[in-house]
Amino acid sequence: MRLFSAERPLRLRSGAAVAVVGLLTAGLAAPAFADDDSPQTDQLWINRPYEQTLPLGTDGGQPQSRTLSVGLYHDNENFTVTDGRLAVDVSDLAGVAEVTWPDNCTPSGASAVCDISVVPAIGGDYEHQVFLTVRAADGAEVGAQGRITYEATATGGPDGTLTAPHESFDTTLTLGVGPDLAIDPIADIKDSQPGDERTIPFRFTNNGNMSANGFTVKLYASYGLTDLTRYDACTYSTTDGNDYAPSNKAVCTFDQVLAPGDSFELPEPLRVRLAPHALNERLDIDVEPGDGAQDIDSQNDYVALQIGAENTADFSVTGDAISGAAGETATAELTFKNNGPAWFGNLGSGDPAAQVRLIVPEGTTVTGVPSGCVPRTLGGGYYPKQTGAPRYDCNLRYWVLQDTRRTFAFSVRIDTVVPGATGAVSIHPTFGEFGEYPFDFDPDLTNNTAVLAVN
Numbered sequence: 476m477r478l479f480s481a482e483r484p485l486r487l488r489s490g491a492a493v494a495v496v497g498l499l500t501a502g503l504a505a506p507a508f509a510d511d512d513s514p515q516t517d518q519l520w521i522n523r524p525y526e527q528t529l530p531l532g533t534d535g536g537q538p539q540s541r542t543l544s545v546g547l548y549h550d551n552e553n554f555t556v557t558d559g560r561l562a563v564d565v566s567d568l569a570g571v572a573e574v575t576w577p578d579n580c581t582p583s584g585a586s587a588v589c590d591i592s593v594v595p596a597i598g599g600d601y602e603h604q605v606f607l608t609v610r611a612a613d614g615a616e617v618g619a620q621g622r623i624t625y626e627a628t629a630t631g632g633p634d635g636t637l638t639a640p641h642e643s644f645d646t647t648l649t650l651g652v653g654p655d656l657a658i659d660p661i662a663d664i665k666d667s668q669p670g671d672e673r674t675i676p677f678r679f680t681n682n683g684n685m686s687a688n689g690f691t692v693k694l695y696a697s698y699g700l701t702d703l704t705r706y707d708a709c710t711y712s713t714t715d716g717n718d719y720a721p722s723n724k725a726v727c728t729f730d731q732v733l734a735p736g737d738s739f740e741l742p743e744p745l746r747v748r749l750a751p752h753a754l755n756e757r758l759d760i761d762v763e764p765g766d767g768a769q770d771i772d773s774q775n776d777y778v779a780l781q782i783g784a785e786n787t788a789d790f791s792v793t794g795d796a797i798s799g800a801a802g803e804t805a806t807a808e809l810t811f812k813n814n815g816p817a818w819f820g821n822l823g824s825g826d827p828a829a830q831v832r833l834i835v836p837e838g839t840t841v842t843g844v845p846s847g848c849v850p851r852t853l854g855g856g857y858y859p860k861q862t863g864a865p866r867y868d869c870n871l872r873y874w875v876l877q878d879t880r881r882t883f884a885f886s887v888r889i890d891t892v893v894p895g896a897t898g899a900v901s902i903h904p905t906f907g908e909f910g911e912y913p914f915d916f917d918p919d920l921t922n923n924t925a926v927l928a929v930n
Contacts, residue, residue, distance in 0.1 A: 517551040519594070519637035521561065521625045521644040522603070528651045528771040529572055529611045533684040533735075538611035540575075541772070543646060544603035545589075547627055549637060552596035556631030559591030561605055564624045568612075571621035572648050575608035594629050611650050619650045654733070654764045655683030656690060657775040661760075664782040669753050669817075672702070673782065675745040679762050680738040682772070687733040689765030692741070694725040698818055698876070699753030699784065704746045720820045720874035730765070752877040753784040754817035754916060779823075787918040788877070789814040792831055794900040794925030799889045804842060807927050809833060809900050810882045813875045819916065820874030826905040827870035829914070831883055835865050836898035836929045843886025845869065870905070889929065898927040 523545045532538040547559045565574050566585035576582045580589040591604045607623075623646045627639040658679045667673060681687050696703055698721045703711070709727035714720075733739055747758060758780040763770060770776050791812050797805035811831050813819065819828055834853070835841055842862050844850070850864030851857075858864040869883045902923045904914065917923070 515551060515553060515633055517549055517554050517556070517632035517637060519547060519549050519556070519559075519627055519629050519632075519639045520597075521627050521639050522546045522548060522601070523623075523625060523644055524646050524774065526647045526649065527609070527774070528649050529609060530655065530682075530684045530771055531611050531615065531617060531650055531652055533652065539682065539684070540608050540610040543607040543609055543623070545605040545607065545625065546601070546603040547591050547594045547629060547639075548597050548601055549594055549629070549632065550597055551632070552598045554596075554631050554633070556594040556596075556629045556637060557592060559594040559604075559627065559629040561589040561591060562626040563587050563589060563605075563607070564626075565621075568609075568621035568623065568648065571612055571615055571619045571650065572609050573612050574623075577606050577608075580605065580607075591629075594631070609648065615650050617650055617652055621648050622646070623648065651769075651771045653683050653685050653769055653771040654681050654687035654735075655772045655775070656680075656687060656733070656762045656764060656770055657682045657772070658760060658762060658778050661778055661780050663780060667749050667753075667782060667784045669749050669751045669784050669786055671784075672746055672748045675747065675758065675760075675780065677745045677760060678738055678740045679776070681733045681735050682775075683735055683770075685768070686735065687764040687768060689728070689730045690733060690739070691763045691765060692727040692729070693759075693761040693763075694723075694727070694745075695759035695761075696723040696725075696747060697757045697820065697822055698722060698874075699750045699756040700747045700758060700782065701750045702746070702748040704741070704743060706742060708742075716876075720822065721876075728765070747782070749782070749784045752786075752816060752818045753782075754786045754788060754819055755822070756782040756784065757822045758782060784817070786817040786916070788817040788819045788875075788914075788916050789919050789922070790829060790875075790902055790914055790917050791919075791922035792900055792902050792925050794927045796928040797887060797889075798930045801889055801892050804886055804888045807885045807887050808882050809869075809885070809925075809927065810880065811871060811875075811902065812881075813877060813879045815877035817916065818875060818877045818879075821905075822874070825873050827873055828875045829871050830903045830905060831869040831871070831881075832899075832901045832903055833867045833869070833883075833885065833927065834899040835867070835887075836893075836896045836927055838889065838891035838893035838896050839898075839929055840888045840890055841867065841885055842888045843884075845883040845885060847871075848883060848885075868903075887927075887929075892930055894930050896929040898929075900925040900927055 580587040625644040848869040
């Protein structure tokens with residue numbers, strides 16, 4: 476069973492947050508995949524925080540340190556990329572912040588070169604490789620800002636050397652005062668069973684330099700999570716599942732004061748139950764200071780917990796049979812169905828749950844294309860016209876419930892009568908042409924293909 480990525484939130488956030496259809500971690504760029512008809516390409520990227528607020532010391536105390544996690548990655552997993560060199564320039568931080576370099580960085584004045592032996596591909600198990608420790612400089616004042624800039628090169632790719640886009644990556648540091656509500660790390664939960672009840676060890680601490688005068692806790696539970704613990708301080712609601720995958724939400728308001736260094740836990744342990752249709756689930760937890768205060772580090776006041784259930788979702792596709800004389804047009808209906816028992820959602824990536832692909836039968840032309848279907852060359856490349864393409868890839872929404880059924884109706888003109896002509900109908904992951912990632916939750920792959928028969 477494969478768990479989804481937890482880097483696209485289940486719901487929308489303001490400020491530094493990203494929407495459900497956003498990219499991966501803040502700072503990761505979209506992969507520059509090549510069409511099958513084009514030469515293979517690759518690109519090096521730098522993953523870094525866009526901005527960070529550093530707390531000033533209060534009452535004569537030393538400022539708190541913060542860790543900036545930075546790393547390199549590249550687009551094309553078909554290439555091995557090594558010997559990454561990340562150049563970090565902190566000259567703009569003079570008088571604003573001080574940096575402590577990690578062991579894999581060699582400093583020289585106000586810059587350093589950090590060595591990264593192996594650079595992962597975006598589709599792999601990405602982890603940050605460079606950890607910079609930063610803190611406010613002595614004597615610096617509230618509102619002071621400075622910028623860290625990055626450049627990078629690596630060995631590999633189609634030409635032997637990769638270079639990250641020049642002058643494209645930086646982190647802005649701002650000095651401030653305020654509360655910093657930081658949620659303790661919570662380990663993902665794997666190998667649960669539908670019907671299980673799980674306890675979530677939720678606690679957060681005010682790591683800032685001012686008290687939080689009240690705070691709000693928000694819980695967003697995906698469709699396969701039910702029976703959230705009920706608290707008097709919370710209001711509960713359920714989304715309708717029209718624009719986004721259905722989910723359960725709780726908004727909890729507490730009026731207590733949380734001083735710097737103090738921690739908070741809910742009145743009783745937070746529990747959720749996995750529904751019979753649970754599969755790859757997600758619980759988003761968000762904390763915010765009250766009284767209009769701004770959290771000085773919004774990167775640690777939110778977690779997206781993955782909760783996996785041992786379950787299956789049987790995807791299937793049904794083709795069609797049409798007939799007619801030369802010059803006649805018929806309607807071909809291709810139907811995707813999730814036979815359950817589980818639902819499925821790409822809650823991390825926001826990518827379509829699946830694509831229904833049609834290879835157009837010999838002797839026919841598609842003259843009417845249903846919504847959500849993209850024309851392609853036979854190999855999967857760009858096709859300039861909406862009609863007349865030899866292949867169509869039809870996207871589902873990013874989630875399908877345990878009983879979802881979606882029909883794509885094509886208008887097909889019979890140009891030449893070819894008795895027994897067939898076109899292939901199949902289901903694929905979104906990036907199927909760039910590497911076949913299987914539906915490893917699907918117990919029966921034999922019903923993932925069908926045909927469109929003509930005459």
